[in-house]
Amino acid sequence: MLKRDVLVIGGGISGVQAALDLADKGYKVCLVDKQPSIGGKMVKLDKTFPTNDCSICISSPKMVEVSRHKNIDLLTYSEVKRVDGDAGDFRVRIWKRTKYVDPQKCTGCADCEKACPVEVVNQFNERLSKRKAIYIEFPQAVPLTYTIDYKNCIGCGACDRVCEANAISFLERSQEINLEVGSIIVASGFEQLEPSIRGEYGYGVYENVITSLQYERLLSSSGPTQGKVLRPSDGKPPKKVAWIQCVGSRCQEQGYPYCSRVCCMYATKEASITKEEDPTKKIYVFYMDIRAYGKDFQQYYDKAKKIGIKYIRSRPAKVYENLDRSLKVKYEDTQTGEIKDLDVDLLVLSSAIIPSRDNLKLAKVLRIEVDEHGFIKSKDLLLDPTSSTREGIYIAGCAQGPKDIPDSVAQASGAAAMALGPIKDRKRMTRVEKRKEIDVSKAEPRIGVFVCNCGKNIGGFLDVGGVAESAKKLPNVEWVEEDMFTCSEDTQKRIKQAIAEHNLNRIVVAACSPRTHAPLFQDTMEEAGLNRYLFEMANIRNQCSWVHSKEKDKATGKAKDLVRMAVAKASLLTPLQESEITVRRQALIIGGGIAGMKAALILADIGVRVYLVEREPKLGGKLRDIYKLFPSDIEAEKVLHKMIGEVKEDKNIRVYTGCQVKEIDGYIGNWEVEFTNGRHAVVSTVIIATGSQEIEPPASYGYKKSGQIMTQLELERTLKEGKIDKKAKNIVFINCVGSMTEERPWCCRIGCGNSLKNAKLLKEKIPGANVWVLYKDMRAFGKEEEEYYRSAQQLGVVFIRYDQDPKVTVGNKVNVEVLDSLLGESLEIDANLVVLTCQLEGDSSVGNLKRMLKVAADSGNFYQEAHVKLRPLDFATDGVYVCGSAHYPKNLSDAISQAEGAASRAAIPMLKGFTKSEGIVASVDEDLCSGCKLCIAVCPYSAIEFDEEKKVARINEVLCKGCGSCPSACPSGALQQKGYTDKQISSMVEAAFEEVS
Amino acid sequence: MVFEPKILAFLCNWCSYAGADLAGVSRFQYPPNVLPIRVMCSSRVSPEHIFQAFDQGADGVFVAGCHPGDCHYINGNYKTLRKVKLTKKMLEQIGINPKRLRLEWISSVEGVKFAEVVREMTEELKELGPIER
Numbered sequence A: 001m002l003k004r005d006v007l008v009i010g011g012g013i014s015g016v017q018a019a020l021d022l023a024d025k026g027y028k029v030c031l032v033d034k035q036p037s038i039g040g041k042m043v044k045l046d047k048t049f050p051t052n053d054c055s056i057c058i059s060s061p062k063m064v065e066v067s068r069h070k071n072i073d074l075l076t077y078s079e080v081k082r083v084d085g086d087a088g089d090f091r092v093r094i095w096k097r098t099k100y101v102d103p104q105k106c107t108g109c110a111d112c113e114k115a116c117p118v119e120v121v122n123q124f125n126e127r128l129s130k131r132k133a134i135y136i137e138f139p140q141a142v143p144l145t146y147t148i149d150y151k152n153c154i155g156c157g158a159c160d161r162v163c164e165a166n167a168i169s170f171l172e173r174s175q176e177i178n179l180e181v182g183s184i185i186v187a188s189g190f191e192q193l194e195p196s197i198r199g200e201y202g203y204g205v206y207e208n209v210i211t212s213l214q215y216e217r218l219l220s221s222s223g224p225t226q227g228k229v230l231r232p233s234d235g236k237p238p239k240k241v242a243w244i245q246c247v248g249s250r251c252q253e254q255g256y257p258y259c260s261r262v263c264c265m266y267a268t269k270e271a272s273i274t275k276e277e278d279p280t281k282k283i284y285v286f287y288m289d290i291r292a293y294g295k296d297f298q299q300y301y302d303k304a305k306k307i308g309i310k311y312i313r314s315r316p317a318k319v320y321e322n323l324d325r326s327l328k329v330k331y332e333d334t335q336t337g338e339i340k341d342l343d344v345d346l347l348v349l350s351s352a353i354i355p356s357r358d359n360l361k362l363a364k365v366l367r368i369e370v371d372e373h374g375f376i377k378s379k380d381l382l383l384d385p386t387s388s389t390r391e392g393i394y395i396a397g398c399a400q401g402p403k404d405i406p407d408s409v410a411q412a413s414g415a416a417a418m419a420l421g422p423i424k425d426r427k428r429m430t431r432v433e434k435r436k437e438i439d440v441s442k443a444e445p446r447i448g449v450f451v452c453n454c455g456k457n458i459g460g461f462l463d464v465g466g467v468a469e470s471a472k473k474l475p476n477v478e479w480v481e482e483d484m485f486t487c488s489e490d491t492q493k494r495i496k497q498a499i500a501e502h503n504l505n506r507i508v509v510a511a512c513s514p515r516t517h518a519p520l521f522q523d524t525m526e527e528a529g530l531n532r533y534l535f536e537m538a539n540i541r542n543q544c545s546w547v548h549s550k551e552k553d554k555a556t557g558k559a560k561d562l563v564r565m566a567v568a569k570a571s572l573l574t575p576l577q578e579s580e581i582t583v584r585r586q587a588l589i590i591g592g593g594i595a596g597m598k599a600a601l602i603l604a605d606i607g608v609r610v611y612l613v614e615r616e617p618k619l620g621g622k623l624r625d626i627y628k629l630f631p632s633d634i635e636a637e638k639v640l641h642k643m644i645g646e647v648k649e650d651k652n653i654r655v656y657t658g659c660q661v662k663e664i665d666g667y668i669g670n671w672e673v674e675f676t677n678g679r680h681a682v683v684s685t686v687i688i689a690t691g692s693q694e695i696e697p698p699a700s701y702g703y704k705k706s707g708q709i710m711t712q713l714e715l716e717r718t719l720k721e722g723k724i725d726k727k728a729k730n731i732v733f734i735n736c737v738g739s740m741t742e743e744r745p746w747c748c749r750i751g752c753g754n755s756l757k758n759a760k761l762l763k764e765k766i767p768g769a770n771v772w773v774l775y776k777d778m779r780a781f782g783k784e785e786e787e788y789y790r791s792a793q794q795l796g797v798v799f800i801r802y803d804q805d806p807k808v809t810v811g812n813k814v815n816v817e818v819l820d821s822l823l824g825e826s827l828e829i830d831a832n833l834v835v836l837t838c839q840l841e842g843d844s845s846v847g848n849l850k851r852m853l854k855v856a857a858d859s860g861n862f863y864q865e866a867h868v869k870l871r872p873l874d875f876a877t878d879g880v881y882v883c884g885s886a887h888y889p890k891n892l893s894d895a896i897s898q899a900e901g902a903a904s905r906a907a908i909p910m911l912k913g914f915t916k917s918e919g920i921v922a923s924v925d926e927d928l929c930s931g932c933k934l935c936i937a938v939c940p941y942s943a944i945e946f947d948e949e950k951k952v953a954r955i956n957e958v959l960c961k962g963c964g965s966c967p968s969a970c971p972s973g974a975l976q977q978k979g980y981t982d983k984q985i986s987s988m989v990e991a992a993f994e995e996v997s
Numbered sequence B: 001m002v003f004e005p006k007i008l009a010f011l012c013n014w015c016s017y018a019g020a021d022l023a024g025v026s027r028f029q030y031p032p033n034v035l036p037i038r039v040m041c042s043s044r045v046s047p048e049h050i051f052q053a054f055d056q057g058a059d060g061v062f063v064a065g066c067h068p069g070d071c072h073y074i075n076g077n078y079k080t081l082r083k084v085k086l087t088k089k090m091l092e093q094i095g096i097n098p099k100r101l102r103l104e105w106i107s108s109v110e111g112v113k114f115a116e117v118v119r120e121m122t123e124e125l126k127e128l129g130p131i132e133r
């Protein structure tokens, strides 16, 4: 029976993030994925919106981190079969299927794949291509080893015959693994609906109708068409492409009632990429509402319109195939009521995000509930979104409902925080014991060179013997060895022996890529007592033998060059240390709203001393003014009351109300804070939870000219105080006031929800009242929000879509005039009450705080996270985190997930008790430094300070991430990046062009 | 004898080096005229390294980093862009055709692009011939 702390089910980006968050804190995690590789759906995407980041590029480092983490056991191709026991003491049975390939021996060389005669539909490429029965799902797979797909294997043994590493083992059996854990995180992800459910669109019948996920694979450079969008029917590039949105979403009758939350944006992304690549292409998107609700989404959508993507508001009725296999889309022009045709060459269906089909099985095994659609049910959708219905089991990502990547990642961190509950007092492992290092400082370089054949992968295409021979002649080289597989277990032993026998103090391996293999050899060196930075690799496989496989002589020559360059640099390598600072369990949380309080409670629970500062005299933030919560109709007061009570009772939380941060200075582990109440504190980490604020509506809306015109927040207060005018007959809500303008181009994310909630509420409260909601796009994207929207419609709230801003005139009466852009009719309302849903912006404290904390904010005063997709709660500056509306307006459940997530992120260094620097950080030669401060401006991490006394730059090694941009900016050569010094780089340049005899 | 240009390539670890690795995994063939040096971020490359390369025998220098916005170190590649532009100007002043220095954004999935750029650059340099030293 294996004992671990947490089991994470599902290795998509959510599962990966949850596992890393826990493992980094020192807990032992077992990560289970049913696929041969982790990565989930994110790795299938080409790019991510709204930054067009390359999806695999940003996820692959995290996946590699998982596979190398000392605290994570990775079980791929495995499934959870049975779970007994309760929180704190779950007993889990896992079925690990055999891959028939020994992962220890497999080098991922692909010889077997070429030999295998069986072709199978490639599911990773969404059925757009074929793969072999022995396969790796994608080039960046983790683990990067082959799998024999038993169902399709014909047992011919061809792979076994060509495998030089002897990695194929047909005798290897599947096995049962028994595990004990304290908590479980379910991150089972999602699936995309097979759109044949909407027969009228012809998916599965017409070849050129594909899903959006298939389109992603077409766009991907590593996909079936190497990044060229080609029609499946004839392999020709389409000239006209259309997307149909909400296929199977927002439609109870033919699919699912909910909104899939990501389709508007990914369709916009796919369309934009296509258009940008070839502006002559005609691109159309059929939509119902464009839900560009997230940070920078609206701007992304606006840009798409600008580059010529045509958005057509209509739900097409039917699709026909033309003789030339192009498609005819029949749709109603909603403005004229006419039925129109549009011919396109390729049609993409944005079909619904649906629950993973494993959820039902999993729910049974785990004894947790699913919702009516099959997503894992939260204990409380608004207040406890990351807890399942059973103690000790938590939910991350799309397992709970459709979500984009940053929301998934934030929730995954949140789940990791919640999972601490049952295990928090367990022993943790935060340090790995290392062998004492041999002192090489006084020794001349003695280099050992190991040249790999990689079976035939290198040896078959260049003269490995010749490369080894030439290495022997290089200066400082004491030992050269040629191996069949340098990465194999027995070579590791030989490397250690060689180090001991020949007194080697630098190692060069000429083999594959340092990106995948350097850590393996570096571990070996450490075991032999050598510092891991005394290592260099020459990539003579991926960047030589494989790419010059028809030019043996030239490839051999290049390999010799590469080895010479590596040896030159190795001679100059010095041992590097990772420096460390102590991080105590003390945190500052700025902002006492719901997000700040939630984060405080989580941290306090794991023994962190928290200072919670709130500018207002009372805790509670914006929620204090809110009457009821969307989409549940629970009173905000009740929720708040309970939480404030908990915060006040907690001995680990010190609350300063009516107080602000006056000064704060320092860095992770050592922030010195001065409060406006005169008190001081030293904290290790800081969480910003300062929320957002309503802007004052533009004068044109008659605001303040009449008591009958108010903002949403004012309406909330009126409702709360019970002062609402019960005789009001005509009530008008105007959405997007001051939003999506030139000055404030973003969408406020929560305005539609607020007006839906209050419109419905007033309709119910005041019998006979007419309630209108004037909107641009109804952005009810969250869980259960679309359903709420429907119920408001059913209740009789009238929704009117506008493009031109409504006109509000204040005379004796208040009059609202609006042009209904769907019907083309204009409408005039004598309103008793006009409610303005105003644009939101970040809190006004941002200017000061961002300066003192050395973090960034955008033009809307929202804090700028370290990475939009994968580090939504962190800043580039270590030890500072953000959650809730300070990041971007949030509804309650998203704010809570983020708060838990930010607490989890902040808890990592605090539970570890220290934070470590990279070895390859920058350093300053004080004698050479002229104090010009150029480097300070260049550093993206605020890791360089100016020493006023000595008038030189000083590196904070813990903050430095080792990018090397400062040394190349330094005019005097005083700054160097360790491991990449000017001398070391120069030596490689020089060696590259050395004439060799 | 045909002139075989020598190209020195500085590749950032996170995207471009990975892209070059992928070209290998996918067995895309390209001319062996290029010698890569891996740096953590393209912003590590300084004009001096580029001049040294030209001085010691390179016929072309190729710097590659992550696409704008993708830099693993937030904004290193923007700094690279500025530096390379500046270096090109300086090259021109000392009589080296600035075409010999090339900056490309290559992501970790763009194995094809890596191969293509090397091929293109080799051809271009063949046409330009060796540098008069």
Ligand code: FES
Binding pocket: B012, B013, B014, B015, B016, B040, B041, B042, B043, B064, B065, B066, B070, B071, B072, B073, B076, B077
């Ligand atoms: S890490 Fe690739 S350019 Fe900075």
